[in-house]
Amino acid sequence: MPELRIENLTKRFKNETVLDGVSFTVAEGETTILFGPSGAGKTVLLRCIAGAVDPEEGRITIGGNDISDVPPEHRGIGMAFQNFALFPHMTAFDNIASPLTARRWSREKIQEGVEQVAKLLKIGHVLSHPPRALSNGQKQRTALARALAASPEILLLDDPLRNVDAKLRFEMRLELPRLLADQGATVIYVTQDYKEAMALGDRIAVLSGGRIAQIGTPEDIYRRPASVEIARHFGDPTINLLDVVPEKDGGGVFTRLSDQRVPLDSGLEAAVGRDCVLGLRPEALRFSDSPDGIPVEIEAETPFNEKTVTLVVTARKREILISRPAGTAAPGSGTARIEVDATDALLFDRATQERIAPQHRGGGKSEAAA
Incomplete structure:
Protein backbone atom coordinates (compact mmCIF):
# COMPACT_ATOMS: atom_id res chain seq x y z
CA MET A 1 0.00 0.00 0.00
CA HIS A 233 -8.40 17.27 24.97
CA PHE A 234 -7.13 13.85 26.05
CA GLY A 235 -8.43 12.32 29.25
CA ASP A 236 -11.68 11.84 31.15
CA PRO A 237 -11.88 13.34 33.72
CA THR A 238 -9.84 16.19 32.32
CA ILE A 239 -6.31 16.86 33.50
CA ASN A 240 -5.78 18.95 36.64
CA LEU A 241 -3.96 22.22 35.83
CA LEU A 242 -2.44 24.21 38.70
CA ASP A 243 -0.32 27.38 38.61
CA VAL A 244 3.04 26.76 40.28
CA VAL A 245 6.59 28.10 40.48
CA PRO A 246 9.13 25.21 40.63
CA GLU A 247 11.90 25.34 43.21
CA LYS A 248 15.15 23.48 43.81
CA ASP A 249 17.13 22.44 46.87
CA GLY A 250 19.51 19.67 47.83
CA GLY A 251 16.75 17.14 47.30
CA GLY A 252 16.13 18.14 43.69
CA VAL A 253 13.47 20.02 41.72
CA PHE A 254 10.03 20.31 43.29
CA THR A 255 6.95 22.46 43.67
CA ARG A 256 4.41 22.87 46.45
CA LEU A 257 0.74 22.04 46.94
CA SER A 258 -0.87 22.93 50.29
CA ASP A 259 2.67 23.80 51.40
CA GLN A 260 3.73 20.18 50.87
CA ARG A 261 6.60 19.24 48.62
CA VAL A 262 5.73 17.66 45.24
CA PRO A 263 8.87 16.25 43.57
CA LEU A 264 9.41 16.90 39.86
CA ASP A 265 11.68 15.28 37.27
CA SER A 266 15.31 16.26 37.92
CA GLY A 267 15.58 17.30 34.27
CA LEU A 268 13.20 20.23 34.84
CA GLU A 269 15.85 22.40 36.50
CA ALA A 270 15.51 25.02 33.74
CA ALA A 271 11.93 25.67 34.94
CA VAL A 272 12.99 26.68 38.46
CA GLY A 273 11.70 30.16 39.30
CA ARG A 274 9.48 30.38 36.21
CA ASP A 275 5.70 30.78 36.16
CA CYS A 276 4.47 27.33 35.18
CA VAL A 277 1.37 25.18 35.04
CA LEU A 278 1.52 21.78 36.71
CA GLY A 279 -0.50 19.08 34.93
CA LEU A 280 -1.67 16.11 36.97
CA ARG A 281 -3.80 13.39 35.42
CA PRO A 282 -6.61 12.32 37.80
CA GLU A 283 -5.53 8.68 37.58
CA ALA A 284 -1.94 9.65 38.49
CA LEU A 285 -3.06 10.88 41.93
CA ARG A 286 -3.81 8.54 44.81
CA PHE A 287 -4.89 8.73 48.42
CA SER A 288 -2.08 8.17 50.92
CA ASP A 289 -1.59 7.50 54.62
CA SER A 290 1.84 9.16 54.55
CA PRO A 291 2.25 12.27 56.74
CA ASP A 292 4.17 13.79 53.81
CA GLY A 293 1.09 13.59 51.58
CA ILE A 294 -0.74 16.69 50.37
CA PRO A 295 -3.58 17.59 52.76
CA VAL A 296 -6.97 18.00 51.06
CA GLU A 297 -10.65 18.25 51.91
CA ILE A 298 -12.98 15.84 50.12
CA GLU A 299 -15.85 17.72 48.47
CA ALA A 300 -17.67 15.07 46.43
CA GLU A 301 -17.41 11.56 45.08
CA THR A 302 -18.96 10.31 41.84
CA PRO A 303 -19.03 6.58 40.98
CA PHE A 304 -18.89 5.49 37.35
CA ASN A 305 -19.05 1.96 35.97
CA GLU A 306 -15.32 1.37 35.82
CA LYS A 307 -13.97 4.11 38.09
CA THR A 308 -14.74 6.48 40.93
CA VAL A 309 -13.90 10.18 40.65
CA THR A 310 -13.33 12.27 43.78
CA LEU A 311 -13.24 16.07 43.91
CA VAL A 312 -10.91 17.41 46.58
CA VAL A 313 -9.82 20.92 47.56
CA THR A 314 -6.35 21.94 48.70
CA ALA A 315 -5.56 24.29 51.59
CA ARG A 316 -5.45 27.16 49.08
CA LYS A 317 -8.88 26.21 47.71
CA ARG A 318 -7.61 24.70 44.48
CA GLU A 319 -9.82 21.92 43.14
CA ILE A 320 -8.29 18.59 42.10
CA LEU A 321 -9.94 15.52 40.56
CA ILE A 322 -8.73 12.04 41.55
CA SER A 323 -9.71 8.91 39.60
CA ARG A 324 -9.36 5.36 40.90
CA PRO A 325 -10.65 1.95 39.77
CA ALA A 326 -14.17 1.16 40.94
CA GLY A 327 -14.21 -0.77 44.18
CA THR A 328 -10.88 0.59 45.37
CA ALA A 329 -11.00 1.58 49.04
CA ALA A 330 -10.58 5.30 49.76
CA PRO A 331 -11.99 7.92 52.13
CA GLY A 332 -15.32 9.30 50.96
CA SER A 333 -15.52 12.47 53.07
CA GLY A 334 -13.63 14.70 55.47
CA THR A 335 -9.90 15.37 55.32
CA ALA A 336 -7.36 13.15 53.57
CA ARG A 337 -3.90 13.16 52.04
CA ILE A 338 -2.90 12.51 48.45
CA GLU A 339 0.38 11.97 46.62
CA VAL A 340 1.69 11.94 43.05
CA ASP A 341 4.65 10.23 41.41
CA ALA A 342 7.13 12.68 39.83
CA THR A 343 7.15 10.64 36.63
CA ASP A 344 3.44 11.32 36.13
CA ALA A 345 3.64 15.10 36.48
CA LEU A 346 3.63 17.40 33.44
CA LEU A 347 4.96 20.95 33.44
CA PHE A 348 3.95 23.73 31.04
CA ASP A 349 5.21 27.27 30.59
CA ARG A 350 2.40 29.53 31.80
CA ALA A 351 3.03 32.21 29.14
CA THR A 352 3.41 30.01 26.04
CA GLN A 353 1.23 27.11 27.32
CA GLU A 354 3.82 24.73 25.82
CA ARG A 355 5.12 21.69 27.68
CA ILE A 356 8.58 21.90 29.23
CA ALA A 357 10.44 18.68 28.38
CA PRO A 358 12.94 17.40 30.97
CA GLN A 359 16.61 17.91 30.05
CA HIS A 360 19.33 15.72 31.48
CA ARG A 361 23.13 15.69 31.45
CA GLY A 362 24.66 16.08 28.01
CA GLY A 363 21.78 18.36 26.93
CA GLY A 364 19.60 15.52 25.73
CA LYS A 365 15.92 15.21 26.46
CA SER A 366 14.81 12.41 28.73
CA GLU A 367 12.04 11.50 26.30
CA ALA A 368 11.02 11.74 22.70
CA ALA A 369 10.31 15.31 21.68
CA ALA A 370 6.64 16.09 21.40
Whole structure:
Protein backbone atom coordinates (compact mmCIF):
# COMPACT_ATOMS: atom_id res chain seq x y z
CA MET A 1 0.00 0.00 0.00
CA PRO A 2 1.32 3.50 -0.81
CA GLU A 3 2.53 6.25 1.48
CA LEU A 4 0.42 9.42 1.62
CA ARG A 5 2.32 12.68 2.01
CA ILE A 6 0.86 16.15 2.64
CA GLU A 7 3.28 19.02 2.04
CA ASN A 8 2.63 22.65 3.09
CA LEU A 9 -1.08 22.48 2.29
CA THR A 10 -2.84 25.84 2.56
CA LYS A 11 -6.54 26.51 2.01
CA ARG A 12 -8.37 29.82 2.34
CA PHE A 13 -12.02 30.75 2.10
CA LYS A 14 -12.22 34.48 1.37
CA ASN A 15 -10.14 36.10 4.13
CA GLU A 16 -10.10 33.06 6.41
CA THR A 17 -7.14 30.67 6.36
CA VAL A 18 -8.54 27.25 7.26
CA LEU A 19 -5.36 25.25 6.60
CA ASP A 20 -2.04 26.97 7.14
CA GLY A 21 0.92 25.06 5.73
CA VAL A 22 -0.18 21.61 6.92
CA SER A 23 2.47 18.91 6.47
CA PHE A 24 2.53 15.27 7.63
CA THR A 25 3.01 11.77 6.26
CA VAL A 26 0.89 8.65 6.63
CA ALA A 27 3.09 5.58 6.22
CA GLU A 28 2.13 2.57 4.13
CA GLY A 29 -0.71 0.67 5.81
CA GLU A 30 -0.84 3.10 8.74
CA THR A 31 -3.97 4.54 10.33
CA THR A 32 -3.41 8.16 11.29
CA ILE A 33 -6.11 9.82 13.36
CA LEU A 34 -6.78 13.47 12.50
CA PHE A 35 -8.00 14.91 15.79
CA GLY A 36 -9.18 18.39 16.65
CA PRO A 37 -12.13 20.48 17.80
CA SER A 38 -15.04 21.41 15.55
CA GLY A 39 -13.97 23.98 12.98
CA ALA A 40 -10.29 23.01 13.08
CA GLY A 41 -10.27 22.21 9.34
CA LYS A 42 -10.28 18.40 9.50
CA THR A 43 -13.00 17.86 6.88
CA VAL A 44 -11.53 20.53 4.59
CA LEU A 45 -8.19 18.72 4.71
CA LEU A 46 -9.83 15.42 3.75
CA ARG A 47 -11.65 17.10 0.87
CA CYS A 48 -8.38 18.55 -0.39
CA ILE A 49 -6.81 15.09 -0.36
CA ALA A 50 -9.84 13.59 -2.11
CA GLY A 51 -9.81 16.32 -4.77
CA ALA A 52 -13.20 17.78 -3.89
CA VAL A 53 -11.56 21.07 -2.81
CA ASP A 54 -8.53 22.72 -4.42
CA PRO A 55 -5.89 24.12 -2.03
CA GLU A 56 -4.16 27.42 -2.74
CA GLU A 57 -0.72 25.97 -2.00
CA GLY A 58 0.99 22.68 -1.26
CA ARG A 59 1.35 19.18 -2.68
CA ILE A 60 -0.33 15.83 -2.13
CA THR A 61 1.58 12.70 -3.13
CA ILE A 62 0.57 9.04 -3.08
CA GLY A 63 3.41 6.58 -3.37
CA GLY A 64 5.68 9.45 -4.40
CA ASN A 65 3.40 10.57 -7.25
CA ASP A 66 2.00 14.10 -7.13
CA ILE A 67 -1.80 13.87 -7.42
CA SER A 68 -2.54 17.55 -6.77
CA ASP A 69 -3.92 18.00 -10.30
CA VAL A 70 -5.40 14.51 -10.72
CA PRO A 71 -9.24 14.43 -10.96
CA PRO A 72 -10.97 12.94 -7.89
CA GLU A 73 -12.23 9.87 -9.72
CA HIS A 74 -8.69 8.88 -10.72
CA ARG A 75 -7.03 9.23 -7.30
CA GLY A 76 -7.95 5.72 -6.12
CA ILE A 77 -9.25 7.03 -2.80
CA GLY A 78 -12.13 5.62 -0.76
CA MET A 79 -14.15 8.18 1.21
CA ALA A 80 -16.83 8.24 3.88
CA PHE A 81 -17.92 11.71 4.98
CA GLN A 82 -20.22 12.97 7.71
CA ASN A 83 -22.99 14.01 5.31
CA PHE A 84 -23.32 10.42 3.98
CA ALA A 85 -23.51 11.54 0.28
CA LEU A 86 -25.65 8.53 -0.62
CA PHE A 87 -27.39 8.30 -4.00
CA PRO A 88 -31.08 8.83 -3.10
CA HIS A 89 -32.41 6.80 -6.06
CA MET A 90 -30.38 3.72 -5.16
CA THR A 91 -30.88 1.08 -2.50
CA ALA A 92 -28.31 0.66 0.26
CA PHE A 93 -26.97 -2.37 -1.63
CA ASP A 94 -26.50 -0.40 -4.85
CA ASN A 95 -24.89 2.50 -2.98
CA ILE A 96 -22.35 0.14 -1.44
CA ALA A 97 -21.82 -1.62 -4.76
CA SER A 98 -21.36 1.58 -6.79
CA PRO A 99 -17.53 1.67 -6.66
CA LEU A 100 -17.44 -2.05 -7.50
CA THR A 101 -19.81 -1.56 -10.41
CA ALA A 102 -17.62 1.28 -11.69
CA ARG A 103 -14.69 -1.15 -11.70
CA ARG A 104 -16.81 -3.67 -13.65
CA TRP A 105 -16.62 -6.43 -11.08
CA SER A 106 -18.68 -9.54 -11.79
CA ARG A 107 -22.17 -9.78 -10.30
CA GLU A 108 -21.09 -12.64 -8.03
CA LYS A 109 -18.04 -10.74 -6.79
CA ILE A 110 -20.11 -7.60 -6.14
CA GLN A 111 -22.68 -9.62 -4.19
CA GLU A 112 -19.95 -11.21 -2.08
CA GLY A 113 -18.14 -7.90 -1.44
CA VAL A 114 -21.29 -6.03 -0.41
CA GLU A 115 -22.62 -8.78 1.85
CA GLN A 116 -19.27 -9.19 3.58
CA VAL A 117 -18.91 -5.54 4.57
CA ALA A 118 -22.64 -5.21 5.34
CA LYS A 119 -22.41 -8.12 7.78
CA LEU A 120 -19.48 -6.49 9.57
CA LEU A 121 -21.36 -3.19 9.91
CA LYS A 122 -24.65 -4.91 10.82
CA ILE A 123 -26.70 -3.46 7.97
CA GLY A 124 -27.44 -6.65 6.04
CA HIS A 125 -31.14 -6.36 6.89
CA VAL A 126 -31.51 -2.94 5.21
CA LEU A 127 -29.65 -3.56 1.95
CA SER A 128 -32.90 -3.39 -0.04
CA HIS A 129 -33.93 -0.05 1.51
CA PRO A 130 -33.47 3.38 -0.12
CA PRO A 131 -31.60 6.03 1.91
CA ARG A 132 -34.83 7.80 2.91
CA ALA A 133 -35.90 4.64 4.78
CA LEU A 134 -32.65 4.43 6.78
CA SER A 135 -31.88 5.93 10.16
CA ASN A 136 -28.93 8.30 10.40
CA GLY A 137 -26.86 5.54 11.94
CA GLN A 138 -27.74 3.18 9.09
CA LYS A 139 -26.91 5.87 6.54
CA GLN A 140 -23.55 6.43 8.22
CA ARG A 141 -22.75 2.71 8.14
CA THR A 142 -23.87 2.46 4.50
CA ALA A 143 -21.49 5.28 3.55
CA LEU A 144 -18.70 3.57 5.49
CA ALA A 145 -19.47 0.25 3.81
CA ARG A 146 -19.27 1.89 0.38
CA ALA A 147 -15.84 3.30 1.24
CA LEU A 148 -14.59 -0.08 2.44
CA ALA A 149 -16.15 -2.34 -0.19
CA ALA A 150 -13.60 -1.77 -2.97
CA SER A 151 -10.57 -2.14 -0.63
CA PRO A 152 -9.01 1.18 -1.74
CA GLU A 153 -5.32 1.84 -1.17
CA ILE A 154 -6.08 5.22 0.46
CA LEU A 155 -9.06 5.53 2.78
CA LEU A 156 -10.43 8.79 4.19
CA LEU A 157 -12.97 8.43 7.00
CA ASP A 158 -14.64 11.58 8.34
CA ASP A 159 -15.97 10.71 11.80
CA PRO A 160 -17.78 7.63 10.42
CA LEU A 161 -19.12 6.48 13.81
CA ARG A 162 -20.56 9.81 14.95
CA ASN A 163 -24.20 8.91 14.27
CA VAL A 164 -24.19 5.28 15.37
CA ASP A 165 -25.52 4.17 18.74
CA ALA A 166 -23.20 3.75 21.72
CA LYS A 167 -23.19 -0.07 21.65
CA LEU A 168 -22.27 -0.31 17.98
CA ARG A 169 -19.73 2.49 18.37
CA PHE A 170 -17.98 0.48 21.08
CA GLU A 171 -18.08 -2.69 18.98
CA MET A 172 -16.72 -0.88 15.91
CA ARG A 173 -13.81 0.51 17.92
CA LEU A 174 -12.81 -3.10 18.43
CA GLU A 175 -13.61 -4.32 14.91
CA LEU A 176 -12.35 -1.46 12.73
CA PRO A 177 -8.62 -1.81 13.52
CA ARG A 178 -8.76 -5.46 12.47
CA LEU A 179 -10.73 -4.66 9.33
CA LEU A 180 -8.39 -1.85 8.31
CA ALA A 181 -5.35 -4.03 9.02
CA ASP A 182 -6.81 -6.83 6.89
CA GLN A 183 -7.38 -4.42 4.01
CA GLY A 184 -3.90 -2.95 4.38
CA ALA A 185 -5.13 0.51 3.42
CA THR A 186 -3.35 3.74 4.27
CA VAL A 187 -5.96 5.53 6.37
CA ILE A 188 -6.75 9.03 7.65
CA TYR A 189 -9.54 8.83 10.22
CA VAL A 190 -11.14 12.02 11.56
CA THR A 191 -12.68 12.13 15.03
CA GLN A 192 -13.33 14.50 17.93
CA ASP A 193 -13.56 11.58 20.38
CA TYR A 194 -10.24 11.11 22.18
CA LYS A 195 -11.10 7.53 23.19
CA GLU A 196 -11.73 6.67 19.56
CA ALA A 197 -8.46 8.34 18.60
CA MET A 198 -6.53 6.37 21.22
CA ALA A 199 -8.20 3.08 20.27
CA LEU A 200 -7.96 3.25 16.48
CA GLY A 201 -4.81 5.16 15.60
CA ASP A 202 -1.26 4.03 14.98
CA ARG A 203 -0.50 7.75 15.26
CA ILE A 204 -2.55 10.83 16.09
CA ALA A 205 -2.17 14.18 14.33
CA VAL A 206 -3.70 17.01 16.36
CA LEU A 207 -5.00 19.83 14.15
CA SER A 208 -5.37 23.22 15.83
CA GLY A 209 -5.59 26.70 14.34
CA GLY A 210 -5.15 25.29 10.84
CA ARG A 211 -1.83 23.65 11.71
CA ILE A 212 -0.57 20.32 13.00
CA ALA A 213 0.07 21.05 16.67
CA GLN A 214 1.50 17.60 17.45
CA ILE A 215 1.80 14.21 15.82
CA GLY A 216 2.81 11.01 17.57
CA THR A 217 1.65 7.67 18.92
CA PRO A 218 -1.38 7.64 21.25
CA GLU A 219 1.02 7.19 24.17
CA ASP A 220 3.10 10.19 23.04
CA ILE A 221 0.04 12.41 22.82
CA TYR A 222 -1.34 11.32 26.19
CA ARG A 223 1.85 11.20 28.25
CA ARG A 224 3.78 13.98 26.52
CA PRO A 225 1.23 16.50 25.18
CA ALA A 226 2.89 19.43 23.45
CA SER A 227 0.64 22.02 25.07
CA VAL A 228 -2.00 22.66 27.71
CA GLU A 229 -4.67 22.64 24.98
CA ILE A 230 -3.73 19.14 23.82
CA ALA A 231 -3.48 17.89 27.42
CA ARG A 232 -7.06 19.09 28.04
CA HIS A 233 -8.40 17.27 24.97
CA PHE A 234 -7.13 13.85 26.05
CA GLY A 235 -8.43 12.32 29.25
CA ASP A 236 -11.68 11.84 31.15
CA PRO A 237 -11.88 13.34 33.72
CA THR A 238 -9.84 16.19 32.32
CA ILE A 239 -6.31 16.86 33.50
CA ASN A 240 -5.78 18.95 36.64
CA LEU A 241 -3.96 22.22 35.83
CA LEU A 242 -2.44 24.21 38.70
CA ASP A 243 -0.32 27.38 38.61
CA VAL A 244 3.04 26.76 40.28
CA VAL A 245 6.59 28.10 40.48
CA PRO A 246 9.13 25.21 40.63
CA GLU A 247 11.90 25.34 43.21
CA LYS A 248 15.15 23.48 43.81
CA ASP A 249 17.13 22.44 46.87
CA GLY A 250 19.51 19.67 47.83
CA GLY A 251 16.75 17.14 47.30
CA GLY A 252 16.13 18.14 43.69
CA VAL A 253 13.47 20.02 41.72
CA PHE A 254 10.03 20.31 43.29
CA THR A 255 6.95 22.46 43.67
CA ARG A 256 4.41 22.87 46.45
CA LEU A 257 0.74 22.04 46.94
CA SER A 258 -0.87 22.93 50.29
CA ASP A 259 2.67 23.80 51.40
CA GLN A 260 3.73 20.18 50.87
CA ARG A 261 6.60 19.24 48.62
CA VAL A 262 5.73 17.66 45.24
CA PRO A 263 8.87 16.25 43.57
CA LEU A 264 9.41 16.90 39.86
CA ASP A 265 11.68 15.28 37.27
CA SER A 266 15.31 16.26 37.92
CA GLY A 267 15.58 17.30 34.27
CA LEU A 268 13.20 20.23 34.84
CA GLU A 269 15.85 22.40 36.50
CA ALA A 270 15.51 25.02 33.74
CA ALA A 271 11.93 25.67 34.94
CA VAL A 272 12.99 26.68 38.46
CA GLY A 273 11.70 30.16 39.30
CA ARG A 274 9.48 30.38 36.21
CA ASP A 275 5.70 30.78 36.16
CA CYS A 276 4.47 27.33 35.18
CA VAL A 277 1.37 25.18 35.04
CA LEU A 278 1.52 21.78 36.71
CA GLY A 279 -0.50 19.08 34.93
CA LEU A 280 -1.67 16.11 36.97
CA ARG A 281 -3.80 13.39 35.42
CA PRO A 282 -6.61 12.32 37.80
CA GLU A 283 -5.53 8.68 37.58
CA ALA A 284 -1.94 9.65 38.49
CA LEU A 285 -3.06 10.88 41.93
CA ARG A 286 -3.81 8.54 44.81
CA PHE A 287 -4.89 8.73 48.42
CA SER A 288 -2.08 8.17 50.92
CA ASP A 289 -1.59 7.50 54.62
CA SER A 290 1.84 9.16 54.55
CA PRO A 291 2.25 12.27 56.74
CA ASP A 292 4.17 13.79 53.81
CA GLY A 293 1.09 13.59 51.58
CA ILE A 294 -0.74 16.69 50.37
CA PRO A 295 -3.58 17.59 52.76
CA VAL A 296 -6.97 18.00 51.06
CA GLU A 297 -10.65 18.25 51.91
CA ILE A 298 -12.98 15.84 50.12
CA GLU A 299 -15.85 17.72 48.47
CA ALA A 300 -17.67 15.07 46.43
CA GLU A 301 -17.41 11.56 45.08
CA THR A 302 -18.96 10.31 41.84
CA PRO A 303 -19.03 6.58 40.98
CA PHE A 304 -18.89 5.49 37.35
CA ASN A 305 -19.05 1.96 35.97
CA GLU A 306 -15.32 1.37 35.82
CA LYS A 307 -13.97 4.11 38.09
CA THR A 308 -14.74 6.48 40.93
CA VAL A 309 -13.90 10.18 40.65
CA THR A 310 -13.33 12.27 43.78
CA LEU A 311 -13.24 16.07 43.91
CA VAL A 312 -10.91 17.41 46.58
CA VAL A 313 -9.82 20.92 47.56
CA THR A 314 -6.35 21.94 48.70
CA ALA A 315 -5.56 24.29 51.59
CA ARG A 316 -5.45 27.16 49.08
CA LYS A 317 -8.88 26.21 47.71
CA ARG A 318 -7.61 24.70 44.48
CA GLU A 319 -9.82 21.92 43.14
CA ILE A 320 -8.29 18.59 42.10
CA LEU A 321 -9.94 15.52 40.56
CA ILE A 322 -8.73 12.04 41.55
CA SER A 323 -9.71 8.91 39.60
CA ARG A 324 -9.36 5.36 40.90
CA PRO A 325 -10.65 1.95 39.77
CA ALA A 326 -14.17 1.16 40.94
CA GLY A 327 -14.21 -0.77 44.18
CA THR A 328 -10.88 0.59 45.37
CA ALA A 329 -11.00 1.58 49.04
CA ALA A 330 -10.58 5.30 49.76
CA PRO A 331 -11.99 7.92 52.13
CA GLY A 332 -15.32 9.30 50.96
CA SER A 333 -15.52 12.47 53.07
CA GLY A 334 -13.63 14.70 55.47
CA THR A 335 -9.90 15.37 55.32
CA ALA A 336 -7.36 13.15 53.57
CA ARG A 337 -3.90 13.16 52.04
CA ILE A 338 -2.90 12.51 48.45
CA GLU A 339 0.38 11.97 46.62
CA VAL A 340 1.69 11.94 43.05
CA ASP A 341 4.65 10.23 41.41
CA ALA A 342 7.13 12.68 39.83
CA THR A 343 7.15 10.64 36.63
CA ASP A 344 3.44 11.32 36.13
CA ALA A 345 3.64 15.10 36.48
CA LEU A 346 3.63 17.40 33.44
CA LEU A 347 4.96 20.95 33.44
CA PHE A 348 3.95 23.73 31.04
CA ASP A 349 5.21 27.27 30.59
CA ARG A 350 2.40 29.53 31.80
CA ALA A 351 3.03 32.21 29.14
CA THR A 352 3.41 30.01 26.04
CA GLN A 353 1.23 27.11 27.32
CA GLU A 354 3.82 24.73 25.82
CA ARG A 355 5.12 21.69 27.68
CA ILE A 356 8.58 21.90 29.23
CA ALA A 357 10.44 18.68 28.38
CA PRO A 358 12.94 17.40 30.97
CA GLN A 359 16.61 17.91 30.05
CA HIS A 360 19.33 15.72 31.48
CA ARG A 361 23.13 15.69 31.45
CA GLY A 362 24.66 16.08 28.01
CA GLY A 363 21.78 18.36 26.93
CA GLY A 364 19.60 15.52 25.73
CA LYS A 365 15.92 15.21 26.46
CA SER A 366 14.81 12.41 28.73
CA GLU A 367 12.04 11.50 26.30
CA ALA A 368 11.02 11.74 22.70
CA ALA A 369 10.31 15.31 21.68
CA ALA A 370 6.64 16.09 21.40
